[in-house]
Amino acid sequence: MIIEMKIPSPGESIKDVEISSWLVKEGDYVEKDQPIVEIDSDKATLELTAEKNGIIKLKAKAGDTLQIGDIICMIDTSKERTKKSVIPQQHENISASKILYEKNLITNGSGLERRITNDPSSISRTSNRERLSKLRRKLSERLVSARNKTAMLTTFNELDMSSINEIRAKYKEAFQKRHGINLGIISFFTKACVQALKMYPDVNSIIDVEEKICYHFYDISIAVSSPKGLMVPVVRNADILSFIEIEKELKRLAFLARNGKITVDEITGGTFTISNGGLFGSMFSTPIINHPQSAILGLHNIVNRPVVLDRKITIRPIMYLALSYDHRIIDGRESVGFLVAVKEALENPLEILMNGEKVSDVLEL
Structure with a gap:
């Protein structure tokens, strides 16, 4: 029996897909649930798997654009796997001196040096x-669109990561042992951003033509x-997650x-973005808004820097924060206030992020 495999719908707004690469060749025997093509x-990039066992016949090639519902391949389930002879690879024995001579290289006893010649053909261009x-291509369009369709502005602040580093250093091994995952910094930033978004709801909003949509x-x-x-x-629902x-x-x-296994639903519909270039x-950077969202928080590397505390110079692990926002909907007061709220929450995690509870209880250790 011949099975026709068709392009499934990755999401409601998607009408066509492009074949990225075939993972099998024409005439190959494929097994059910075997990955056969990336689209x-x-x-997103999605991976399609074979619906049945059999011999595959490709109906499109890499680079082709297909509509949802188009036939991408056919599988002949009446055919059985055939044994193919394996041709052993033959390796030519080439001496090292011959390779060095042909590549125009000489040895100096400790490594390789290129012999300098006047022959332009020896230079690879x-x-x-x-x-x-x-x-x-779509990402490129969206990035340009975000710059052209928003009044994007960026505000900055610096964050003392001492408290977060101390918590992670003290509890990371127990956290890993208890839950089987690492205790990273993004969970702290996610918690801090959610609290700040509740304080400054315009940052959690978008513009739809002449209306503002504020997400709750x-x-x-x-x-x-x-x-x-x-x-x-x-x-x-990051606000209700531990x-x-x-x-x-x-x-x-x-x-x-x-x-390459993520679905369209898992990468659409966010209300605010965090990007960790660190x-x-x-x-330091000015992140581009993830349009149609109105703001994005950029994180950067943590570097020990001299800072003044209580009129004394001391060394602290500092991260620079950058908040890019759409000035059409977010004013300077809200943007700066939001970033300060994130900074304060992360510099005082026990009081603000954990509500004064024991760290071991919050981390369920």
């Missing part, structure tokens, strides 16, 4: 051109770097994003 939508994925729930988008580009999976629940959800979403060593 790109405007919002190659380049390659490749088509951007549908996800990357807190779905926090967390920027994640994936092989296919930047994704922003959403932690739903530290443990936030950390577990972050781990789950990050794994799905980095392995993971890559960024000291």
Whole structure:
């Protein structure tokens, strides 16, 4: 029997997808639930699996754009797996001296040096051109759109991470042992942002033509770097989640994003975004708003810096914070007040984020 596999609908707003890459070849025998192809939508890369066992016949090639419901491949379930002879690879025995000679290299006893010649052909000046994925093209459009359609402004502050670092240093091993996950900093920032959003609701709002929509729930988008580009999976109802629940959800979403298994529903609908450029060593930046949201908080690396406390110079772990916001809906008072509220919550986590409770109780240790 011939089974026709069709493009499923990744989400309500998506009408077409692009084939990113085939994971099998024409005529291969595939098994049910085996990953066979990666497809790109405007919002995510999805992996399709075989619906039945059989021999596959491809109906489109990598780079093709297909509509939802189009046939992407056919599987002949009447065919059985055939044994294919394996041709052993033959490796040519090439001496090291020959390779060095052909590559125009010489040895000096401690490493390699390139022999300098006047022959221009010995200099490599190659380049390659490749088509951007549908996800990357859509991301590019959204980034440009955010700059063109918003009155984006960025305000900054600095954060003393001493208290957060002390809590993590003291409890991270017990937390890992008890819950099987790391105690990171994003759960603290998520908690602090939710409290600040309640104090400054305009930051949790969007503009819809001539109206303002103010959300009374807190779905926090967390920027994640994936092989296919930047994704922003959403932690739903962050206001009612515990530290443990936030950390577990972050781990789950990050794994799905980095392995191309995240769904469109899991990366849409956030009300506010947190982006941690500090993971890559960024000291300072002006993050771009995740449109149609109205604000994004940028985190940066933690560096020991001299600061003045009680008229004395001391060294503290400092992180620079950046809040980019849409000035059409958020005024300077709200933006600065929001960032100060986040700073105060993170510098006083026991009193503000944990309501004076024991850390061990809050972290369920």
